[in-house]
Amino acid sequence: MNPIIECKSLTKKYSGFTALSEVNLTLERGRIIGLLGPNGSGKTTLLKLINGLLVPDNGSIQIAGKKPGVETKKVVSYLPEKTYLADWMKVTQVIEFFQDFYDNFNPKKAYDMLIDLKIDPERRLKTLSKGTKEKVQLILVMSREADLYCLDEPIGGVDPASRDYILNTIINNYNENATVLISTHLIADIEKVLDEVIFLKDGSVTLHSSVDDVRVRENKSIDSLFREVFRC
Secondary structure (H helix, E strand, O other): OOOOEEEEEEEEEEOOEEEEEEEEEEEOOOOEEEEEOOOOOOHHHHHHHHOOOOOOOEEEEEEOOEOOOHHHHOOEEEEOOOOOOOOOOEHHHHHHHHHHHOOOEOHHHHHHHHHHOOOOOOOEHHHOOHHHHHHHHHHHHHOEOOOEEEEEOOOOOOOHHHHHHHHHHHHHOOOOOOEEEEEOOOHHHHHHHOOEEEEEEOOEEEEEEEHHHHHHHHOOOHHHHHHHHHOO
16 A cells, blocks of 8 residues: 655755755654644645645655645645634535535534534634634545545644544544554643654754654653653
């Protein structure tokens, strides 16, 4: 089975600033992977490259064996860090929009999650709190039958009481051959669901390992190791 993501010497610069430098990564299918690093480490840049929103300056990136483009957008479901939905729309209208736009969108799954989170689908987005909007966005992303889910801070603005539900939503709403790539600062909250971790620092990969290997080798949690490496 071919890897879901393969990066070779992947490099991206902004006006002379190197956001990613010579990144080599191979990510297999069927994994939940934490993309971890401090602000400015290159996490969001990598996610944008995966989703074809940026183009590498050097090196290459392939998604399921293809360069990012129209074909890969069909198999990648992306949750950006910032809200992108139009405030005037009702939740039902957004669901209809996603259903029209993505062949692999499952509206029943979306409505089931809205019910579980007690979100009224007839509400307009402008009447929802920031945290509730983020929940709606995550529901939309996880309601696609994708091969790769890229989640940029999926629980950053969500109240602690909802985090376990959202993490369970992530675990239970992707198929066994799909991969979930989660960028987050809330490592202690997501550590329990991760299979692998990637540490990014100054645009370079400093660690890529299974969570179990890290715990055995370092005799500490991912959160503790992260705090030690990055002096949080």
